[in-house]
Amino acid sequence: MAIVKDSNLLLQNVQGTLGKQFTIYKRNGQIIIAVKRGKSKKKPTQKQLDVRWKMKVASAYAVAIIKDPEVKAYYQSLAGPGQNAYNMAVKDAFHSPVIQDIKVEATDTVVVTAKNEFRLATVRVRVQDESGKVIEEGKAVPEKNGVDWSYKVAQMPKKGRIRVFVEDLPGNVSERGLLLG
Structure with a gap:
């Protein structure tokens, strides 16, 4: 080049x-x-086909979402030299958020540490008992540090499980659990 x-x-x-x-x-x-690049004569692997599909979905998301002037301005504000809002939207749709940590504080508050290169849309917390029955579920609230989200549990079971679902703007969802007791 x-x-x-x-x-x-x-x-x-x-x-x-x-x-x-x-x-x-x-x-x-x-x-x-x-x-000039030519078309490859090799048959694509399953991993390549999966990446192509993910890229196709990410591109469709970017085309649709940048029609909204507010969202387009958000993605454009994150673009560097040689990039535009479309590039940033594709990048956001291509990568899922990461749940780094789940902690239960003494005050029956679940603190979720999650990150994404772009902003997160929602963090949901589900509390289950030993048998898997859902006791309660709700949205966590973002903390001031921009990384942690907290959810106050009304009645924390002694044993059971906490499931956390983190969703970004394009709708990518990451899930992680924590065993209690």
């Missing part, structure tokens, strides 16, 4: 493929010349 530095009169208005050897295109006002 080569980036044309000077305003080249010959390449200024050229885009496309030349002689099945080079592709010339513009990105962010720069002219780029690259070797």
Whole structure:
């Protein structure tokens, strides 16, 4: 790949493929010349097919979501040089949030530490007894540090399980549990 530095009169208005050897295109006002890539003759692996599907879904999300001016402005504010709101929305949709830690404080408060490169939409906490019956469920509240979310449990069982569901803007959900007792 080569980036044309000077305003080249010959390449200024050229885009496309030349002689099945080079592709010339513009990105962010720069002219780029690259070797033309051909289609692979290998059969894609299952992992490649999964990634292609995930990318297709992420791209569809980005196309739809940037029609909302507020969300587009949010993603654009996170874009770096050579990036745009669409790129950031695809990146957000492609990666799921990560639940780093679940703690139960002495005050019967569940504290969830979760992160995502972009903002999280919701954190839900489900409290179950030993048999798996749901005792209560609700949304956690974000703490001021921007990483922790807390949920006050009305009646914490001695034994049981806490399930945490973290969702980001595109709808990717990560789930993690904590055994009690």
